[in-house]
Amino acid sequence: MESKKRLILVITFLFVLQFALGLGLQPRAEAKELKIAVITALSGAGAEWGRGVLHGAELAAEEVNAKGGLNIGGEKYSFKIVAYDDKYTGAGGAAAAHKAIYEDKVNIIIGSISSASVLAFQDLTEKNKVLVLANSWARDVLKPEKPYSFRMFMSSTQLAPGIAQWVRKLYPDIKTAVTVAPNDASGWSVAEDYVKSYEDAGIKVISKEFPERGTKDYYPMLNRIKAKNPGLIQDGALGVGAVAILTKQIRELDLKALPVGGATIDPDLFVKLCGKKEAEGFIYPSIFDVNSKKPIVVNFLKSFKKKYGEKATITYVDPSFYDATNLLFAALEKAKSTDSTKVRDALETIRQFEGVNGKLEFGGKETYGIDHQLYQSYYIAQIKDGRETTLGWVR
Amino acid sequence: MELIFLQTCINGLMLGSIYVLIALGLTLIFSIMGIINFAHGEIFMLGGFATYFIGEYYGVNFFLSLIISMMIVATFGVLIERIIFRPLREDPLNLLVISLGLAIVLQNLALIFWGPEDRSIPVDFQGVIKIFGMMFSNERLAAFIISVTLVIGLYLFIGRTKAGKALQAVAQDYEAAALQGININQMNALAFGIGCALASAAGSAMGPVFLVSPFMGIMPVMKAFIVIMLGGLGSVIGSVVGGLILGIAESFGATYLGSEFQNMVGFIILMVILIVKPLGLFGYRE
Numbered sequence: 001m002e003s004k005k006r007l008i009l010v011i012t013f014l015f016v017l018q019f020a021l022g023l024g025l026q027p028r029a030e031a032k033e034l035k036i037a038v039i040t041a042l043s044g045a046g047a048e049w050g051r052g053v054l055h056g057a058e059l060a061a062e063e064v065n066a067k068g069g070l071n072i073g074g075e076k077y078s079f080k081i082v083a084y085d086d087k088y089t090g091a092g093g094a095a096a097a098h099k100a101i102y103e104d105k106v107n108i109i110i111g112s113i114s115s116a117s118v119l120a121f122q123d124l125t126e127k128n129k130v131l132v133l134a135n136s137w138a139r140d141v142l143k144p145e146k147p148y149s150f151r152m153f154m155s156s157t158q159l160a161p162g163i164a165q166w167v168r169k170l171y172p173d174i175k176t177a178v179t180v181a182p183n184d185a186s187g188w189s190v191a192e193d194y195v196k197s198y199e200d201a202g203i204k205v206i207s208k209e210f211p212e213r214g215t216k217d218y219y220p221m222l223n224r225i226k227a228k229n230p231g232l233i234q235d236g237a238l239g240v241g242a243v244a245i246l247t248k249q250i251r252e253l254d255l256k257a258l259p260v261g262g263a264t265i266d267p268d269l270f271v272k273l274c275g276k277k278e279a280e281g282f283i284y285p286s287i288f289d290v291n292s293k294k295p296i297v298v299n300f301l302k303s304f305k306k307k308y309g310e311k312a313t314i315t316y317v318d319p320s321f322y323d324a325t326n327l328l329f330a331a332l333e334k335a336k337s338t339d340s341t342k343v344r345d346a347l348e349t350i351r352q353f354e355g356v357n358g359k360l361e362f363g364g365k366e367t368y369g370i371d372h373q374l375y376q377s378y379y380i381a382q383i384k385d386g387r388e389t390t391l392g393w394v395r
Numbered sequence: 396m397e398l399i400f401l402q403t404c405i406n407g408l409m410l411g412s413i414y415v416l417i418a419l420g421l422t423l424i425f426s427i428m429g430i431i432n433f434a435h436g437e438i439f440m441l442g443g444f445a446t447y448f449i450g451e452y453y454g455v456n457f458f459l460s461l462i463i464s465m466m467i468v469a470t471f472g473v474l475i476e477r478i479i480f481r482p483l484r485e486d487p488l489n490l491l492v493i494s495l496g497l498a499i500v501l502q503n504l505a506l507i508f509w510g511p512e513d514r515s516i517p518v519d520f521q522g523v524i525k526i527f528g529m530m531f532s533n534e535r536l537a538a539f540i541i542s543v544t545l546v547i548g549l550y551l552f553i554g555r556t557k558a559g560k561a562l563q564a565v566a567q568d569y570e571a572a573a574l575q576g577i578n579i580n581q582m583n584a585l586a587f588g589i590g591c592a593l594a595s596a597a598g599s600a601m602g603p604v605f606l607v608s609p610f611m612g613i614m615p616v617m618k619a620f621i622v623i624m625l626g627g628l629g630s631v632i633g634s635v636v637g638g639l640i641l642g643i644a645e646s647f648g649a650t651y652l653g654s655e656f657q658n659m660v661g662f663i664i665l666m667v668i669l670i671v672k673p674l675g676l677f678g679y680r681e
Contacts, residue, residue, distance in 0.1 A: 312510075
């Protein structure tokens with residue numbers, strides 16, 4: 001009797017110990033690894049933004065892995081981010097996607113920011129049902145015929161109307177505009193968006209300029225358009241360095257035009273590159289408030305600086321792709337599967353996702369024929385006395 | 396209308412003067428060593444970065460930073476010539492490949508260590524000058540003056556100094572020069588060092604105007620190749636004339652035809668000139 005009681009006690013103790021220590025009678029299953037490809041510009045003209053895609057994805061993946069992985073359909077998954085450099089070119093993108101799909105067997109690609117790259121590899125990804133979470137701005141990236149492609153950041157199609165309306169409101173005397181966009185697929189698409197938005201706002205676009213991406217000497221172009229005396233000069237997402245140089249040269253040549261940015265910039269970097277006096281009055285859209293006190297933003301910045309250093313530059317791409325990757329993880333959990341079709345379907349149903357950039361939701365059917373464009377609120381900012389000032393929100 | 400025309404001419408001359416400076420370094424290296432140095436754009440980039448770091452972190456005046464960076468990059472050039480190019484001097488194909496590889500390595504190292512972001516070289520002479528209605532930034536004027544000074548300096552060095560005359564002798568016939576007691580290895584190192592110093596000066600001069608980044612050398616070196624083909628391979632006077640022609644042509648092309656034509660114009664002119672004069676404006680058969 002005594003020995004029986006002892007045996008029951010021992011078994012009970014072991015049972016309780018098992019739960020206390022999280023041990024099972026079965027050996028613990030290792031987390032499976034899911035490879036996610038990141039195709040982005042790590043060198044060349046687009047590296048300024050391209051690195052942000054990788055940073056955002058890496059940070060999000062590391063956080064999930066540190067917590068033991070993600071539960072997908074009852075199995076634990078850790079994530080391996082595999083980076084491919086498309087050099088911001090179509091040929092680079094096609095080669096990267098080919099390797100990712102056929103050699104590394106991925107079925108999810110994060111990136112690219114290059115329209116040329118995404119347009120070059122979309123036939124391949126759509127044919128192979130590979131989910132693509134891109135940021136490229138060319139309109140043709142999203143179509144009903146491309147059901148596996150998503151855009152994870154607002155393009156000029158979404159930003160331009162807000163900018164045009166705010167310019168109209170603040171500067172009612174401005175009647176004419178010139179757009180300056182890079183001579184590539186992104187630039188042509190961006191220019192179209194701004195032409196439409198300004199004309200809807202009652203501002204006539206008198207010239208569309210397409211300098212080669214990487215051009216830094218805008219004197220000849222500005223010399224020519226000076227005679228037309230435009231009310232504003234709209235940047236078509238040239239990049240913070242190029243738009244800083246453009247703004248500086250506008251001031252040097254004594255053009256009276258208001259310089260307007262087409263994408264989020266780092267205001268401190270812009271002022272440093274352009275000059276405090278020259279940067280005065282520059283208006284631009286912004287999606288990421290680096291000074292926000294929201295815990296999600298503070299934590300993101302802390303993780304970013306811990307991994308990449310205190311002096312590392314954050315562009316708008318870093319938090320955007322951090323959010324994009326976390327959205328992907330949410331979709332994987334919801335789908336309970338790594339099958340790209342199921343994940344795609346789950347992604348489409350996610351509503352009001354709380355990210356570093358605020359509440360995120362997919363839409364865009366009226367513009368693209370498919371609800372694969374991510375939307376969020378953004379604000380219009382202006383440089384005043386060398387610092388960013390928020391003018392108002394576009395929701 | 397006249398004002399636009401004059402401003403376009405002056406803009407073109409200023410831009411052309413920078414092309415001259417980059418191209419002179421390239422043509423000097425080619426005429427002495429017979430090497431087309433594809434890493435010349437990255438040497439230009441290193442010069443820009445050197446001036447940036449010296450000015451930004453040590454607070455040194457821009458012009459002094461430029462001189463110091465010329466010396467640093469020239470020394471680097473001499474080392475590259477000694478370690479990488481000299482052993483392969485008799486193998487031009489391998490030299491070509493090596494210089495291409497060096498360009499990729501230098502660009503990617505700059506990207507790894509310094510990041511892709513643009514940087515502005517600090518100067519204390521920012522501002523704009525207005526002359527007869529035409530506007531010029533002080534930075535562009537400074538770049539123009541630096542270029543003219545160095546071109547004149549090079550001309551005097553080549554024509555009036557013993558080392559310069561030795562370089563000329565090597566360019567004409569290196570075997571005969573060697574027989575005259577000229578140390579070919581030393582002359583090659585000197586040419587490479589001067590070529591790199593000129594590229595460095597061009598990068599430093601461009602930095603305040605167009606910013607500094609790991610990719611800043613890609614376009615200028617392409618322009619430098621157009622200039623030396625236009626002017627004639629190995630011809631110093633050809634590089635000067637070719638650079639100015641290219642700068643002015645680009646300025647007029649972009650001003651009167653459109654921004655998309657800025658780079659196209661240079662190639663069109665090159666094609667036309669090479670059809671008429673296959674060796675370039677001042678090129679010659681050996």
